[in-house]
Amino acid sequence: MQSNNRGVLIVISGPSGAGKGTICKALLEKHKNIYISVSATTRSPRNGEVDGVNYYFLSKEVFKEKVEKNGFLEYANVHGNFYGTPKVNVEKMLEEGKDVILEIDIQGALQVKENFSEGVFIFILPPSMEELKQRIIKRGSETEESLMTRFKNAYKEINYVSKYNYAVVNDTLDLAVSKVESIIAAEKCRVDRIKENTILDSKEGLIHEQLYD
Ligand code: ADP
Ligand code: 5GP
Secondary structure, three states: OOOOOOOOEEEEEOOOOOOHHHHHHHHHHHOOOEEEOOOEEOOOOOOOOOEOOOEEEOOHHHHHHHHHOOOEEEEEEEOOEEEEEEOOOHHHHHHOOOEEEEEOOHHHHHHHHHHOOOOEEEEEEOOOHHHHHHHHHHHOOOOHHHHHHHHHHHHHHHHHHHHOOEEEEOOOHHHHHHHHHHHHHHHHOOHHHHOOOHHHHOOOOHHHHHHHO
C-alpha cells in the first residue's frame, strides 16, 4: 500500500505531433505540484532545445552504458533513436508527493505498467490523421524522411490506445488540457489511493466504519 501523500505517476503517450509536449507544458505552467521527467535520448537536439531541459542528449555509447548500469526505468528505440527515463528523481518525486508525468512512447509505457500498476496511462489522439500531419509539418522539426517515419508509425501507435486507461483527443488545446487535469483530479479521489488518508484510516471514524465494517 502506498503512503498518504505519494504523488500520482502519469504516463502520457500518443503519436508524434498529437500535442503531448504542448499539453505537458501547459500543465507544468498551471500546476506547481507537477514534475515532468526529463528523458535521455540519442536523437539530435532540435532548434531551441536545451540539454538537461528538453532532454539529456547522449551519444549512443553513453546511452548504452547507462542501460548496462540499469540507470533507466524504461527505454526504447523510437523512430530510429533511443529514448529512456532516468531512474533518479522519479521515485524520489513521487515519495515527496509530486505528481510525476512521463511523456514516453508505447513501448516504454508498457514497461512502466509492469512496475507501476498504480500509474495512470493517458493516450493523446489528434482530431484526424490529416491534422496530425499538418501539425508535424507546422512544427518544422523534421526532415521529410523523419516526417514520413513518424507519420507511418502513428498508424501503428494508435492501435495501442486500448492499453491505456484514458484517451484524450487534442482538438482544442485548452479543452484537452482541462480533460487531463480532470483525469488527474479524479484519480486523486480514488478510494484505493486515499484509503490510508487520515480521516478514512481513523479507527474511531464513522467514515471508516461505513467503508470497511
Ligand atoms: P508531440 O509532443 O505530441 O509530438 P507537440 O506538442 O510538439 O506534439 O505539438 C505538435 C505541433 O502541434 C506543435 O507545433 C504544437 O504547437 C501544435 N499543437 C499542439 N496542440 C495543438 C492544438 N490543440 N491545436 C493546434 N495545434 C496544436
Ligand atoms: P520526440 O523526438 O518527438 O521528442 O519524441 C519522439 C517519441 O519519443 C515520442 O513518442 C515521445 O513520447 C517518446 N519519448 C520521449 N522520451 C521518452 C522516454 O524516455 N522513453 C520512451 N520510451 N519514449 C520516449
